[in-house]
Amino acid sequence: MLACQVDAQVFKHLVQSEFPSVSARLRELEVDLASVTLHWFLCLFVNALPAESCLRLWDVLFLEAAPVPLFRAALALVDLYSLPLLETSESSDAYMLLQALPAMTLDASRLVHTACLGHRAVGDGALQALRLKYRRGALSGLAEVFDEEEEEED
Structure with missing residues (x-):
């Protein structure tokens, strides 16, 4: 689950940098x-996107053989509905x-176009650097939790 926490932080970072007003509102x-x-x-967006949109996203995902298209698609969704x-x-509405x-x-072409062309700056190198940055923070947080548990046991 560490990887999930890291990716959540990476996506939050990307939304903050790409859509500061949306990030502030949220x-x-x-x-x-x-x-x-x-x-x-x-x-991988199964049961989230309509089938055609999901399959088009998967085409890009398999072509690039990296998780970058997933982040770009998520950013495209924020972009399209900003x-x-x-x-x-209200938070419940959000x-x-x-x-x-x-x-x-429903427009698979628009999603893929927005993801691939509108968010080209999100590449594998940038994504790996962000993952490394947030992985260190997550590991530090876990180490603190384990240290606190050990102190409580003593």
């Missing part, structure tokens, strides 16, 4: 992106919208 509403996007990444996300006034985003994305 923070104001106390919305945890990871609680929604974890399912997207773990299941205005409705900015307009949400959660419902985030959960519904993939299923509402």
